[in-house]
Amino acid sequence: MTSHNKPPTLQDVARDAGVSCNTASVVLNGSRSNTRVSEATRERVIRAAANLSYVPNAMARGLAQKRTQAIGILFGVAAGSTDYVTNPYMTGILQGVLEAAGDAGHCVTIYTQGWVSAKVSAPLFRDGRTDGVLVIAPPATADILSGLSALGIPLAAVACEAEVLNIPSADVDNRAGVELVVRHLIHLGHSRIALITGEADMSSTALRTDAFTSAMRDAGLQPDRQLYARCNYSGEGAERAFLSLWNMQDRPTAIFACNDAIAAGVARAARSIGAAIPDELSLVGFDDVPTASMVTPSLTTVRQPLQMIGAEATQMLLGRIAGEVYPATPRLFSPALIVRESTGKVCSR
Amino acid sequence: MTSHNKPPTLQDVARDAGVSCNTASVVLNGSRSNTRVSEATRERVIRAAANLSYVPNAMARGLAQKRTQAIGILFGVAAGSTDYVTNPYMTGILQGVLEAAGDAGHCVTIYTQGWVSAKVSAPLFRDGRTDGVLVIAPPATADILSGLSALGIPLAAVACEAEVLNIPSADVDNRAGVELVVRHLIHLGHSRIALITGEADMSSTALRTDAFTSAMRDAGLQPDRQLYARCNYSGEGAERAFLSLWNMQDRPTAIFACNDAIAAGVARAARSIGAAIPDELSLVGFDDVPTASMVTPSLTTVRQPLQMIGAEATQMLLGRIAGEVYPATPRLFSPALIVRESTGKVCSR
DNA sequence: ATGAAAGCGCTAACAC
DNA sequence: GTGTTAGCGCTTTCAT
Numbered sequence: 001m002t003s004h005n006k007p008p009t010l011q012d013v014a015r016d017a018g019v020s021c022n023t024a025s026v027v028l029n030g031s032r033s034n035t036r037v038s039e040a041t042r043e044r045v046i047r048a049a050a051n052l053s054y055v056p057n058a059m060a061r062g063l064a065q066k067r068t069q070a071i072g073i074l075f076g077v078a079a080g081s082t083d084y085v086t087n088p089y090m091t092g093i094l095q096g097v098l099e100a101a102g103d104a105g106h107c108v109t110i111y112t113q114g115w116v117s118a119k120v121s122a123p124l125f126r127d128g129r130t131d132g133v134l135v136i137a138p139p140a141t142a143d144i145l146s147g148l149s150a151l152g153i154p155l156a157a158v159a160c161e162a163e164v165l166n167i168p169s170a171d172v173d174n175r176a177g178v179e180l181v182v183r184h185l186i187h188l189g190h191s192r193i194a195l196i197t198g199e200a201d202m203s204s205t206a207l208r209t210d211a212f213t214s215a216m217r218d219a220g221l222q223p224d225r226q227l228y229a230r231c232n233y234s235g236e237g238a239e240r241a242f243l244s245l246w247n248m249q250d251r252p253t254a255i256f257a258c259n260d261a262i263a264a265g266v267a268r269a270a271r272s273i274g275a276a277i278p279d280e281l282s283l284v285g286f287d288d289v290p291t292a293s294m295v296t297p298s299l300t301t302v303r304q305p306l307q308m309i310g311a312e313a314t315q316m317l318l319g320r321i322a323g324e325v326y327p328a329t330p331r332l333f334s335p336a337l338i339v340r341e342s343t344g345k346v347c348s349r
Numbered sequence: 350m351t352s353h354n355k356p357p358t359l360q361d362v363a364r365d366a367g368v369s370c371n372t373a374s375v376v377l378n379g380s381r382s383n384t385r386v387s388e389a390t391r392e393r394v395i396r397a398a399a400n401l402s403y404v405p406n407a408m409a410r411g412l413a414q415k416r417t418q419a420i421g422i423l424f425g426v427a428a429g430s431t432d433y434v435t436n437p438y439m440t441g442i443l444q445g446v447l448e449a450a451g452d453a454g455h456c457v458t459i460y461t462q463g464w465v466s467a468k469v470s471a472p473l474f475r476d477g478r479t480d481g482v483l484v485i486a487p488p489a490t491a492d493i494l495s496g497l498s499a500l501g502i503p504l505a506a507v508a509c510e511a512e513v514l515n516i517p518s519a520d521v522d523n524r525a526g527v528e529l530v531v532r533h534l535i536h537l538g539h540s541r542i543a544l545i546t547g548e549a550d551m552s553s554t555a556l557r558t559d560a561f562t563s564a565m566r567d568a569g570l571q572p573d574r575q576l577y578a579r580c581n582y583s584g585e586g587a588e589r590a591f592l593s594l595w596n597m598q599d600r601p602t603a604i605f606a607c608n609d610a611i612a613a614g615v616a617r618a619a620r621s622i623g624a625a626i627p628d629e630l631s632l633v634g635f636d637d638v639p640t641a642s643m644v645t646p647s648l649t650t651v652r653q654p655l656q657m658i659g660a661e662a663t664q665m666l667l668g669r670i671a672g673e674v675y676p677a678t679p680r681l682f683s684p685a686l687i688v689r690e691s692t693g694k695v696c697s698r
Numbered sequence: 699a700t701g702a703a704a705g706c707g708c709t710a711a712c713a714c
Numbered sequence: 715g716t717g718t719t720a721g722c723g724c725t726t727t728c729a730t
Contacts, residue, residue, distance in 0.1 A: 005500070005501055007472075007475040007477070007500075009706095009707060009708085010707065010708060010709095011707080011708095019716075019717085020716065020717045020718080021707090021708080021709095021717090022709080022710085022716075022717065022718080022719095023715085023716060023717075025708070025709060025710090026709090026710095026716090029709080036715055036716085037715065037716080038715060038716090041715080041716080053468075053471075053472040054472075055472045055473055055475050055476050056476065056707080056708070057412075057476060057477040057706090057707050057708070058476040058477050058478040059408050059409075059411035059412040059417065059477045059478070059706085059707075059708090060408075060412050060477070060706070060707030060708040060709090060722090061707080061708055061709075062408035062411075062708090062722090063406075063408040063409050063412055063706090063707080063708070063709095063721095063722045063723065063724090064707080064708045064709040064710080064721085064722055065708080065709060065710090065722085066722075068408065070458065070478070082444045082447045082448050082451070083444070085434075085440050085443045085444045085447060086437070086440045086441060086444055086639075088435070091434050091435045091440055092435060094434045095431045095432070095434045095435055098431045098434060098459060098461050099431050099461075101461050102431070102461030102462060102463070105462075106461065107458050107459065107460060107461060107478065108458065108459045108461055109419065109456050109457065109458045109459075110447060110456065110457045110458075110459070111456060112447050112448075112450050112451030112455065112456060112457055113451060113454075114451070119402075122402075123356075123402040123403075123404045124404055126356040126404055127404050127405065127406060127407040128356070128406040128407050128408045128409070128723090129407040129408070129419070129456065151354070151356075152354055264643065290435075290640065291639065291640045291643055294613065294640055294643065294644050295643050295644060295645070296644070296645035358722095358723060358724085359723065359724065359725095360723080360724095368700075368701085369700065369701045369702080370701090370702095370723090370724080370725095371700075371701060371702080371703095371725085371726080372699085372700060372701075374724070374725060374726085375700090375725090375726095378725080385699055385700085386699065386700080387699060387700090390699080390700080405723080405724070406722085406723050406724070408722080408723075408724090409706090409722070409723030409724040409725090410723080410724055410725080411706090411724090412705095412706045412707065412708090412722090412723080412724070412725095413705080413706055413723080413724045413725040413726080414706085414724080414725060414726090415706075477707090
């Protein structure tokens with residue numbers, strides 16, 4: 001009906017209730033002197049507020065108490081790129097973040113500017129818009145965490161090396177995930193197992209590579225460095241990586257791709273040259289994105305509880321904002337191996 | 350280094366530059382009286398600000414000028430649900446929103462509380478946290494648009510009936526998309542074409558159903574109401590819908606599913622009972638989500654420029670906030686038919 | 699060309 | 715129990 005009417009202020013509530021601003025504030029906040037307000041007054045205030053559909057102005061409140069009830073989220077990607085929101089890993093995390101933040105009554109603000117450098121970007125996060133920032137999977141080479149941390153901004157992170165900076169973080173248990181994969185493949189009789197990793201500067205790359213090497217050793221297999229290839233987590237370069245492995249004289253019988261996008265690229269490349277999965281080549285991915293179950297052959301992969309990881313990191317951030325202290329070691333979540341059609345017994349040829 | 354240091358204020362800048370707060374403000378904002386500041390002063394201020402890595406406090410600025418440089422985004426879903434962020438349609442739109450907002454230097458705040466009712470939820474959007482709200486694909490039955498509009502909150506929308514409320518909106522040209530589908534199928538020789546729609550209260554359902562009926566008529570075909578089925582856009586119920594169609598004595602030779610998730614459900618159900626796609630049944634989806642190209646058989650579908658739609662709606666919202674006026678008729682974007690493997694010539698049996 | 703002063707809406711000391 | 719006062723950091727008239 002009445003359009004463009006200004007939102008009611010605390011003053012309006014106070015006036016309608018016949019009390020001072022202060023009293024209204026105290027009542028509505030349920031703050032300390034809560035009990036020192038007569039029932040009658042309290043009720044009048046509450047009623048007046050309800051009648052006006054009063055909602056406190058977040059800016060004013062934020063200014064006064066230096067708390068905004070909002071957290072910021074920063075995806076560890078280059079400035080200008082917004083692909084992250086369509087990436088199933090990121091959106092899985094984001095869902096957990098939104099849930100946890102929502103439960104705590106906080107809004108989630110996405111900083112749209114992207115990271116340039118600590119010098120340029122970090123100060124932007126001191127604009128008082130958010131109470132803290134959640135950093136998702138930043139490249140190890142970026143100075144995001146150190147830059148924000150140096151300014152004293154409350155922080156939590158997902159999937160990265162945050163321990164040295166004493167920043168609470170959550171992640172999948174990469175080592176456990178890789179072990180599930182390697183054991184599964186070995187159980188199927190594979191011994192020449194190749195690894196295709198993503199970007200070198202992602203913490204998961206180092207963790208998964210290490211874990212892979214260890215798991216192979218633990219199984220009594222000599223890891224062959226020739227069987228380690230690299231491309232991008234986006235899947236870009238997966239075909240080339242696959243071909244280089246496939247064209248070896250002693251080609252692998254199985255490939256562990258460090259995420260499902262890479263695995264999809266490998267599957268496509270394999271099909272295009274007529275390499276049969278899983279008959280000639282077993283393939284495993286990581287993440288269990290929705291597509292993994294829909295492709296043919298469906299993809300054996302490692303599922304990580306993205307939502308839980310995002311929620312946990314958010315809760316730690318909210319805790320940190322409230323002054324709590326967390327251990328610096330990342331909170332790890334157990335992965336699960338989802339066996340589908342892309343892996344099979346090693347072919348005897 | 351120095352942790353927990355408070356962010357520099359305008360005062361700090363002014364002090365360092367040896368000017369008053371006011372002057373510093375004027376210089377840094379490049380506001381009107383811009384020219385009435387001496388070069389020397391201006392430079393000192395700028396330098397001081399740079400040295401301090403000064404960033405204006407968004408709360409204070411927001412309070413003073415009633416503009417926050419942030420837009421809110423509200424996905425038209427039930428309270429408590431956060432699935433939307435993992436839905437490719439929503440994330441495609443979101444990507445466009447983030448880009449357009451980022452280009453304009455605005456943050457994007459996701460309201461995490463979900464919509465309950467106009468009475469309960471609308472006032473929350475008057476908390477001054479954002480300058481306006483973008484509403485994405487709300488159900489026609491929800492009072493989101495009317496509720497927010499009644500409070501005078503600047504609004505723009507995606508994929509909904511916003512015309513009566515005079516709210517600018519953007520969407521794919523549903524009619525054109527459906528026509529592409531129907532013509533394609535008819536061209537392949539199909540005449541018994543079934544339609545499976547999503548929720549009845551989504552604007553796209555009515556639009557696509559209407560367009561389908563018209564397109565059939567235009568082609569000289571009598572649309573058969575028996576061939577209209579319904580399920581959810583999530584794909585839930587698609588199997589049942591498919592079976593009911595498939596078990597008719599005079600079953601359809603083609604199915605147009607109103608989105609790719611529904612089409613995926615149909616494909617799964619068809620496979621499970623051994624109905625061959627496209628030999629016995631042609632199948633078309635809508636949206637062209639990433640999975641559409643990866644499944645077997647790959648899905649013929651209608652691609653909509655989600656990013657552009659999201660970006661356009663965002664620009665209109667920003668325009669509205671700035672006082673611009675837009676026509677109430679939705680801005681429509683052309684879809685494209687992506688022909689893949691799931692459609693083929695009608696089988697002569 | 700620059701500064702002083704008021705106020706945005708709220709909270710939090712402190713008086714009464 | 716309740717009201718008064720003084721900011722939070724910034725913008726914006728209005729003087730000078």
